[in-house]
Structures are given as structure tokens and as C-alpha cells.
Amino acid sequence: MEQAVFYVFAAIALGSSLAMVVQRNPVAAAMNLVLTMFSLAALFVLLQAHFLAVIQLLVYAGAVMVLFLFVIMFLNLTEDQMMPGRRSILHVAGVALAIYALFQLRALIQRTPPVSAKPVDAAFGTTKAIGRLLFSDYLLPFEITSVLILAAIVGAVVLAKRRLD
Amino acid sequence: MVPTNHYLMLSAVLFLIGVAGVLTRRNAIIVLMCVELMLNAVNLSFLAFARALGDMGGHVFVFVVIAVAAAEAAVGLAILLAVFRNKQTVNIDELNLMRW
Amino acid sequence: MPLEAAFMAAKIGFVFFVVLNLAGLLGWVERKQSALMQDRIGANRAPILGITLIGLFHPLADAIKAFTKEDFIPARANKVMHTLAPLLALVPAFTAFAVIPFGDTITLGGRTASLVIADLDVGVLFVFAIMSLAAYGVVLAGWSSWNNFSLLGGLRASAQMLSYEIVMGLTLVGVFMTYGSLQLTEIARAQGEFFTFGGVNTWIPKWGILTQPLAFFLFMAAAIAESKRAPFDVAEAESELVAGYFTEYSGMKFLMFWMGEFVEIVVISGLVATLFFGGWQIPWLARDGFHVPFTQIVIALPAILITLAGVGAFWTKVLVLIWLQMTVRWTLPRFRYDQIMRMGWKMLLPLSLANIFVTGAVILLLQG
Numbered sequence: 298m299e300q301a302v303f304y305v306f307a308a309i310a311l312g313s314s315l316a317m318v319v320q321r322n323p324v325a326a327a328m329n330l331v332l333t334m335f336s337l338a339a340l341f342v343l344l345q346a347h348f349l350a351v352i353q354l355l356v357y358a359g360a361v362m363v364l365f366l367f368v369i370m371f372l373n374l375t376e377d378q379m380m381p382g383r384r385s386i387l388h389v390a391g392v393a394l395a396i397y398a399l400f401q402l403r404a405l406i407q408r409t410p411p412v413s414a415k416p417v418d419a420a421f422g423t424t425k426a427i428g429r430l431l432f433s434d435y436l437l438p439f440e441i442t443s444v445l446i447l448a449a450i451v452g453a454v455v456l457a458k459r460r461l462d
Numbered sequence: 463m464v465p466t467n468h469y470l471m472l473s474a475v476l477f478l479i480g481v482a483g484v485l486t487r488r489n490a491i492i493v494l495m496c497v498e499l500m501l502n503a504v505n506l507s508f509l510a511f512a513r514a515l516g517d518m519g520g521h522v523f524v525f526v527v528i529a530v531a532a533a534e535a536a537v538g539l540a541i542l543l544a545v546f547r548n549k550q551t552v553n554i555d556e557l558n559l560m561r562w
Numbered sequence: 563m564p565l566e567a568a569f570m571a572a573k574i575g576f577v578f579f580v581v582l583n584l585a586g587l588l589g590w591v592e593r594k595q596s597a598l599m600q601d602r603i604g605a606n607r608a609p610i611l612g613i614t615l616i617g618l619f620h621p622l623a624d625a626i627k628a629f630t631k632e633d634f635i636p637a638r639a640n641k642v643m644h645t646l647a648p649l650l651a652l653v654p655a656f657t658a659f660a661v662i663p664f665g666d667t668i669t670l671g672g673r674t675a676s677l678v679i680a681d682l683d684v685g686v687l688f689v690f691a692i693m694s695l696a697a698y699g700v701v702l703a704g705w706s707s708w709n710n711f712s713l714l715g716g717l718r719a720s721a722q723m724l725s726y727e728i729v730m731g732l733t734l735v736g737v738f739m740t741y742g743s744l745q746l747t748e749i750a751r752a753q754g755e756f757f758t759f760g761g762v763n764t765w766i767p768k769w770g771i772l773t774q775p776l777a778f779f780l781f782m783a784a785a786i787a788e789s790k791r792a793p794f795d796v797a798e799a800e801s802e803l804v805a806g807y808f809t810e811y812s813g814m815k816f817l818m819f820w821m822g823e824f825v826e827i828v829v830i831s832g833l834v835a836t837l838f839f840g841g842w843q844i845p846w847l848a849r850d851g852f853h854v855p856f857t858q859i860v861i862a863l864p865a866i867l868i869t870l871a872g873v874g875a876f877w878t879k880v881l882v883l884i885w886l887q888m889t890v891r892w893t894l895p896r897f898r899y900d901q902i903m904r905m906g907w908k909m910l911l912p913l914s915l916a917n918i919f920v921t922g923a924v925i926l927l928l929q930g
Binding site: 299300303307310311314315317318320323326327330333334337340341343344345346348349352353356357360361364365368369371372374387388390391392394395398399402403406407409415416417421422426427430431434435438439442445446448449450452453454456457459 | 463464467468469470471472474475476478479480481482483485486487489491492494495496498499502505506509510512513514515516518519521522524525526528529530531532533534535536537539540541542543544546547552
């Protein structure tokens with residue numbers, strides 16, 4: 298049962314990410330990425346990371362991708378233009394590099410000894426457990442992340458402001 | 463229980479689809495979206511290992527990665543808006559002022 | 563296993579039935595309530611076999627009209643996105659009802675099961691995550707219609723929705739701190755306890771509206787703004803932007819947007835009833851019977867009666883909150899768009915952060 302769910306959502310993730318990379322229309326590419334993130338959230342639930350699955354939906358699929366859609370509509374982008382002649386070499390080179398890297402990674406993964414999953418208790422992946430970790434062992438990264446987000450907010454507002462000169 | 467290697471292979475394939483997209487596409491926004499895809503693939507492999515080892519440090523890492531990726535998407539799109547206002551294009555072949 | 567699957571199917575069927583019927587009825591409620599408030603009669607002409615039942619057949623007439631209308635897509639519009647947008651507006655609203663509990667645990671033939679479709683331990687976050695997907699329906703509808711008014715309305719509406727999502731999330735942090743859990747069944751159950759001052763039981767239940775009154779008002783305002791109902795309906799703006807982001811929609815797709823809005827009203831009412839009004843709890847009615855306050859008398863009642871009373875109480879609270887939202891809609895004039903954004907970012911957001919601080923301080927003081 299778990300295998301079936303994994304294969305279904307893995308297939309959806311692969312299909313929509315391929316569609317995203319291939320699409321000409323930016324809005325269709327963005328919606329395909331949303332579908333990818335949705336299926337990844339389902340895979341997170343399979344890995345018993347409930348809190349992070351919901352956070353992925355809230356932050357990534359619900360906010361970051363809406364921001365992408367906003368910018369695409371704001372700039373009124375049409376389809377992807379490419380300089381003729383350079384297309385075919387670029388495509389072949391990019392895909393060839395990716396396939397080569399895929400084989401290397403596959404060899405690496407197959408060399409990893411299979412780890413039998415340690416039994417985890419029911420509190421694995423809950424909000425309480427992550428909260429406890431975030432405020433005890435990982436307090437410094439948490440605070441630095443909040444400063445980083447503040448810097449990003451200020452930077453985004455300053456960069457995107459319309460200059461009145 | 464799905465073996466961890468399956469999750470790792472899926473994560474690798476998604477990552478490399480993102481890499482192929484970054485190298486091949488010319489529209490800057492689609493390049494940014496492929497970068498987000500790469501970050502998502504990495505999140506998946508972190509969580510697969512966290513489940514296999516029973517360690518929730520992986521979850522904290524993914525939390526931070528999601529926050530950083532959201533911040534980076536915001537700043538990247540703001541930069542893109544500023545560039546578009548000046549050059550009226552987001553085709554990265556034409557944004558070549560700093561080329562030697 | 564099949565018994566649990568059958569029970570789950572029964573629960574899903576029940577929720578679907580009630581929510582869909584309520585959403586259909588809300589069209590009638592809107593017309594009749596606005597008519598009562600404006601001292602007129604309202605729509606009462608649709609007859610079946612010559613009987614006009616105070617206008618209750620009008621939603622049926624609306625449905626038949628929507629089914630039989632021509633379904634067109636503008637000539638230069640993106641067909642896939644144009645058809646996908648109403649789905650993305652309706653389905654997330656329905657899905658959010660999967661975690662809202664409408665009753666306590668029910669015991670049938672020795673087995674206990676809880677009256678909620680999915681008892682997630684990240685319950686409220688799930689509702690927020692799913693409802694944030696509704697912004698896609700708006701954005702895609704506005705963009706794919708190839709119409710300037712639609713695009714403007716869509717961008718405005720989605721910016722408004724994103725801003726008020728933040729306020730909604732932050733106001734509920736105070737509620738989570740007070741009840742110590744994100745799980746909706748836990749929060750509803752924790753509201754059955756009573757306030758005790760120095761060991762003296764005051765027999766007042768710890769409902770959310772008594773422990774977090776500011777959060778209730780902030781959340782109601784933010785939730786009404788999120789579902790783009792008046793006075794925050796500048797995106798729809800019936801007299802200004804034609805019909806905003808669903809200008810180019812007709813027939814069944816328009817009905818889906820319209821119903822999505824009503825289902826969101828029901829979801830918000832369900833959520834507020836669970837978080838602030840005790841969910842299925844009736845004051846002083848515990849699992850073993852009715853506790854008469856300030857005495858030790860317990861009037862024992864059969865368990866099935868208590869459970870059914872809880873379910874009835876939940877839906878009654880939902881109906882009262884729906885009435886409240888309708889009253890607000892027909893009382894207040896519409897805000898301007900810049901007023902909406904200013905209110906969200908400069909008034910509600912600092913107030914919700916202040917609420918978090920005050921709640922934290924009070925919890926620390928009461929514990930120490």
C-alpha cells in the first residue's frame with residue numbers, strides 16, 4: 298500500500314518536473330512546479346515528516362509560487378525565445394551532462410549500504426518535536442534564519458521599489 | 463516500508479532535471495524555478511535520511527532550507543523586476559553587460 | 563478494516579452532504595437576510611407545482627440555470643488555465659473541512675471512533691495550507707481571461723488574500739499557546755474545562771472567546787477578508803470592476819466560484835466554532851451526563867444522546883456564525899483597496915503580534 302502511494306506520487310513528481318522544464322509558457326511551467334511540490338509534500342508525509350509536509354504546502358506551494366505567478370503576470374511574459382542556431386547544441390549538451398551525472402549518482406547510491414529504518418515513535422515529525430529541537434539544540438540557526446528573512450524582506454522592498462527620479 | 467535508496471534515486475533524478483533546466487532555459491524566471499526544484503529535491507533526500515536514521519536534525523535542516531529558499535526567491539524576483547525595468551527583457555542571453 | 567472504511571465513507575458523505583447543502587442554502591439565506599435587513603421581501607417567485615416556499619426553490623433554479631447556460635471561453639484565453647481556475651477555487655475550500663471535528667467520539671457496538679474525517683496533529687496548519695491554494699484559482703482566473711479588468715481584479719484579490727493569510731496565522735498562535743496543541747479535536751476538548759481561581763471552580767468553560775477575545779475579532783476580520791466577502795469584496799466589486807476576476811465566466815464555472823465563496827464561509831464558521839466556541843461542547847454537558855453547576859448533581863444521559871446533542875450544537879454554532887457573517891456583509895460599506903491593505907499590514911498584523919506577547923506573558927505569570 299505504501300509502495301503504491303510512493304510510486305504514484307513519484308511518477309507525478311517526475312512527470313510534472315519534466316513538463317516544467319520543457320514548457321514554453323511560463324505560467325504553465327509555474328503550475329507544473331506547484332504540482333511537483335504538491336506530490337513532494339505527499340512523499341514527505343510518507344516519510345513521517347507531517348509538520349514539514351504542511352509547511353512545504355504553506356510556504357512553497359502557497360506563497361513562493363504565487364509570488365512567481367505574480368511576477369510572471371506583472372512582466373507580462375510571453376513564451377521563451379531563444380537565439381536560433383544555439384538551440385540544438387545547448388539542449389544536447391545540457392541533457393547529456395544531466396544523464397552522465399545521473400549515472401554517476403546511481404553508482405554512488407547503489408554503493409550505499411541499505412540502512413534498515415530505525416523504529417521511530419509517534420512523536421517523530423510532529424510540531425512539538427521540531428519545536429523542541431529548534432529552541433534547544435538548533436537555536437542559533439533559527440535566529441540567524443530570522444535575521445536572514447528580515448534582510449531578504451528589506452532587500453526585496455528596496456530593489457523592487459519604483460524609483461521616483 | 464519503501465527502501466531509502468528509492469527516495470534517494472528520485473531525489474537525484476529531480477535534482478538533475480533541475481540542473482538540465484538551469485543550463486538549457488533562457489528565460490530567467492524559469493531558471494529560478496528550476497533552482498527551486500533543485501532545492502526541493504535536496505529536501506527530499508534530507509528527509510529520507512532523517513527517517514532512516516531516526517534523527518530529527520534532518521527536519522530542522524529542511525526547515526531552514528525552506529526558509530532560505532523563500533528568501534532567495536523573493537530577492538531574486540525583486541532583482542529580476544529591477545532588471546526588467548531597465549532592459550525590458552528577461553532573456554539571459556541578452557543580459558550580458560558584464561561579459562568580457 | 564472494511565468497517566472502518568465504511569465508517570470513513572459515511573463521515574465523508576455526511577460532511578459533503580451538509581456542506582454542499584449549506585452552500586446551496588446560503589444563496590437563499592443571503593437574499594432573504596438582506597431582504598429582511600433592508601425592509602423588502604426578496605426573491606420568492608420560483609415555484610414548483612405552484613408552491614413558492616418563501617423562495618427556497620431559488621437555489622435550485624440557479625443550479626438549473628447554470629447547467630443549461632452556454633459555457634464559453636474567450637477567444638484568446640488559455641483554455642486549460644481558464645477551466646482549471648474554478649476547480650482551484652472550489653476544491654481547497656471543501657478539503658479544509660476534512661480536519662474540522664463535528665462531534666465527540668462515538669461508541670457504536672463497543673468500538674469508539676472520532677467524528678472527524680482526519681484527526682491530524684497539525685490540524686490547523688493543514689487548513690491554512692489548503693486554503694492558501696485557493697489564491698491560485700483567483701490568480702489564474704484573472705490572468706487566463708485575457709481581459710484587463712479580470713487581470714486587475716485577480717492581482718488585487720490575490721494580494722489581499724496573501725496579506726490576510728499572514729494575519730490569520732499569527733492571530734491563531736495565541737490560541738495554540740493557550741490550549742497547547744494544533745490538533746483541532748484537542749483544542750475543542752480543552753475548551754470543556756472550567757476556569758479555577760485559586761482552587762475554586764467557577765463553572766465557566768474555557769471557551770476561546772473568553773481566553774482570547776482579541777484573537778476572535780482579529781481572526782473574524784482576517785477570515786472575512788480572506789474569503790473576499792464584503793466589506794472586503796473590492797475584487798468582486800459588483801458595481802465597479804464589472805465582476806472582477808470572474809468577468810469572463812458563465813454557467814457552471816461561475817457557479818463553482820460562487821459556491822467556493824459560500825463553502826469558504828461555512829469552513830470559516832466551522833473553524834471559528836471549533837477554536838473559539840468550544841466546537842461540539844455544550845456547557846456543563848460532559849460525557850457522563852449533565853453537570854448542574856455549583857452542585858455535585860450529575861443527570862446521567864445515554865451516550866448516544868450526548869453525542870448527537872454535540873453534533874447538533876456544532877452545526878447550530880456554525881449557522882449562527884454564518885448569520886453573523888451575512889449581517890456584517892449587508893451592514894458595512896465596502897473598503898477601498900488601499901484601506902484594505904493598510905488595515906491588514908499596519909493594524910491587524912501589529913495587533914496580532916501584540917496578542918502573542920500578551921498571551922505569552924499571561925501564561926508565564928499564571929504558571930509561575
